[in-house]
Amino acid sequence: MQKSPELNRRLGRMIRLIRxxxxxxxxxxxxxxxxxxxxxxxxxxxxxxxxxVNLLLIEKGLGMKEPGAIYTGDLLELYEHLYEYVHDLDQADR
Structure with missing residues (x-):
């Protein structure tokens, strides 16, 4: 899989801006x-x-309630499952 430095920069800038x-x-x-x-x-x-997983953890740390709209199709489905998993982990800690 080819890495995308531009995607990394965009995501990083977005995270910093929201933070x-x-x-x-x-x-x-x-x-x-x-x-x-x-x-x-x-x-x-x-x-x-x-x-x-780290994106989901960061979104959670930022107080975002729903998965981002970054992914589409099959990736969105995977993203939503991982999002639920991370939030289920948090509930288990309570």
């Missing part, structure tokens, strides 16, 4: 997303490919 709009520090989002600040910084700068 900043919510007045959240990188460290706080990393904590809420269960990833390290260093890894989140790399994602925001477009230096690291973003897995679907």
């Amino acid at each position: 900043q709009e919510k007045g959240m520090t990188l460290e706080k989002l990393a904590e809420k997303s269960l990833i390290t600040p260093k890894h989140l910084s790399s994602i925001e700068r477009g230096k690291t490919s973003l897995s679907v």
